[in-house]
Amino acid sequence: MFFLRSNYRHPEFRVGMREFQGLAPGIAAWGLMTGVAMVKSGMGVVEALLLSVLVFAGSSQLAAVPLILAGAPVWVILATAFCVNLRFVIFSLHLRPYLAHLDRWQRLGHGYFTADLSYVLFTRRYAQPASDAAGRKAQEAYLAGNDMVNWLSWVSCSVAGVLLANLIPQQWGLGFAGILCLVGILCSLASTRLRLLSAAVAGVAAVASYALPLKLNILVAIAVAVAACVAVEKLAPARAEAAPP
Amino acid sequence: MTMPDWHTVLVIVGLTLVTVLARGFFLISDKAWTLPQWVQRALQYAPIAALAAVVVPEVVTTNGNLVSNWQDARLFSALAGALAYFWRKDVLATIVVGMAVFLPLHVAWGW
Numbered sequence: 272m273f274f275l276r277s278n279y280r281h282p283e284f285r286v287g288m289r290e291f292q293g294l295a296p297g298i299a300a301w302g303l304m305t306g307v308a309m310v311k312s313g314m315g316v317v318e319a320l321l322l323s324v325l326v327f328a329g330s331s332q333l334a335a336v337p338l339i340l341a342g343a344p345v346w347v348i349l350a351t352a353f354c355v356n357l358r359f360v361i362f363s364l365h366l367r368p369y370l371a372h373l374d375r376w377q378r379l380g381h382g383y384f385t386a387d388l389s390y391v392l393f394t395r396r397y398a399q400p401a402s403d404a405a406g407r408k409a410q411e412a413y414l415a416g417n418d419m420v421n422w423l424s425w426v427s428c429s430v431a432g433v434l435l436a437n438l439i440p441q442q443w444g445l446g447f448a449g450i451l452c453l454v455g456i457l458c459s460l461a462s463t464r465l466r467l468l469s470a471a472v473a474g475v476a477a478v479a480s481y482a483l484p485l486k487l488n489i490l491v492a493i494a495v496a497v498a499a500c501v502a503v504e505k506l507a508p509a510r511a512e513a514a515p516p
Numbered sequence: 517m518t519m520p521d522w523h524t525v526l527v528i529v530g531l532t533l534v535t536v537l538a539r540g541f542f543l544i545s546d547k548a549w550t551l552p553q554w555v556q557r558a559l560q561y562a563p564i565a566a567l568a569a570v571v572v573p574e575v576v577t578t579n580g581n582l583v584s585n586w587q588d589a590r591l592f593s594a595l596a597g598a599l600a601y602f603w604r605k606d607v608l609a610t611i612v613v614g615m616a617v618f619l620p621l622h623v624a625w626g627w
Contacts, residue, residue, distance in 0.1 A: 293606055293607045293608040294607050294608075296608065296611050297607070297611050315520060315521070315524070317519075317520040318520055318521070318524050318525070318528065321520070321525065321528045322528055322531070325528060325529070325531075325532040326528060326531045326532050326534075326535055327532075327535060328535045328538075331531065331534065331535065332531075335527075335531055339524055339527055345526075345527055345530060348527055348530070348531070349527075349530050349531065349534050352531050352534045352535075353534050353537065353538055356534065356535065356538035356539070357538065358566050358569075359535075359538040359539040359541070360538055360541040360542070361559070361562055361566075362539070362562070362566075363538075363539055363540055363541045363542040363543050364541075364542040364551070364555075364559065365559040365562060365563075366542075366543065367542045367543055367551070368550065368551060368556070370543060371548070375543075375544065375546055378540065378543040378544075379536055379540040379543055379544065381543075382536065382539040382540030382541075382543045383535060383536045383539055383540060385539060386539075387566065387567075387570070390563065391563045391566075391567060394560070394563050395563070398560065442623075443619070443622070443623050444589075444618065444619075444622050444623075447590065447593065447614075447615070447618050447622075448611050448614070448615050450571055450574045450575065450590075450594070451593065451594065451597045451610050451611045451614035451615065451618075452607060452610070452611055453567050453570060453571045454571055454575075454594050454597045454598055454601070454610055454614065455597060455598075455600075455601045455606075455607030455608075455609070455610030455611065456567060456607055457564060457567045457568060457571060458598050458601040458602060458610070459601065459605075459607065460563060460564040460567070461564065465561065466561065466564045469561040469564050469565045469568070470564045470565065470567070470568040471568070472565070473564070473565035473566070473568040473569045473572075474568040474569070474571070474572030475572075476569070477568065477569035477570075477572055477573050478572055478573050478576060478577060478582065481573055481577060481580050482580060488569070488573070489566065489569040489570060492565060492568070492569035493562055493565045493566050493569055496561060496565035496568070496569075497558050497559070497561045497562055497565060498558075500558070500561040501554070501557070501558045501561075504557070
């Protein structure tokens with residue numbers, strides 16, 4: 272976590288911050304428009320601020336707001352948010368070997384602050400968990416640096432979006448900058464044939480299963496794409512490793 | 517600012533715990549266990565799959581239906597953004613070039 276001295280004093284912390292900086296405008300635009308959307312749909316200012324600062328998960332916030340406003344039962348709201356967040360469960364499985372040496376509260380703290388983009392950046396930089404204590408510390412500090420820039424840009428811009436909701440026109444579609452940010456990272460990851468396959472299968476599967484409720488199409492798409500890549504790896508191991516032409 | 521509604525505040529606290537639970541799901545257990553090798557290999561394909569699963573529907577669908585009309589600012593913007601990435605190897609270039617294509621087409625042209 273970025274507020275621990277052992278993380279923010281580590282040189283890898285700055286590397287993590289620097290590598291996240293290019294993505295910050297995308298997160299910022301997405302946070303801004305999430306703030307605007309919550310207020311425009313009728314959420315109170317204080318409640319919308321709390322949602323952005325505490326819940327810190329755009330898609331589950333946007334899924335929860337209409338349910339809160341409609342007075343849905345609490346368990347329905349929480350179950351909906353959990354389902355919308357299911358991709359994070361997969362991410363946490365991936366992160367476990369990197370964080371297993373920490374105590375539970377630190378592991379959960381890192382988990383809480385690691386959203387989509389910091390997870391992607393972290394696993395891009397470190398394909399394998401470190402094998403010694405110094406390496407583990409460096410990885411932790413890098414993750415914390417990512418998380419801090421992510422958190423600051425999200426929270427500051429969501430707060431701005433909530434407070435300035437009536438000044439920012441939704442029809443301009445500024446939130447598309449967040450999607451473009453993801454497009455850029457997607458391109459940066461597309462370095463092997465199998466990763467390209469993973470992206471292609473996931474994209475098609477996510478569109479094909481879009482009708483599923485609770486954004487379950489994202490979970491289905493990840494599962495199908497990963498299964499497809501594992502299968503291809505088994506059938507054609509040599510070609511699969513090759514870089515794309 | 518009006519006083520917050522306490523029921524809603526409690527729901528928000530619950531939602532915060534849901535974020536912790538989802539993002540920390542496999543980090544909760546203190547037991548020492550390691551992932552089977554094949555799972556660890558399989559998971560390396562998850563990040564790009566998750567990105568594609570979020571991005572592609574946002575670019576090519578409207579209300580759940582595939583776009584039927586090529587006059588859509590998102591298609592051109594995403595394409596320009598991807599090309600900008602391969603040109604500069606920089607995500608910021610994707611955002612800047614993509615929005616430079618998106619905003620005129622979307623706001624001025626109405627695509």
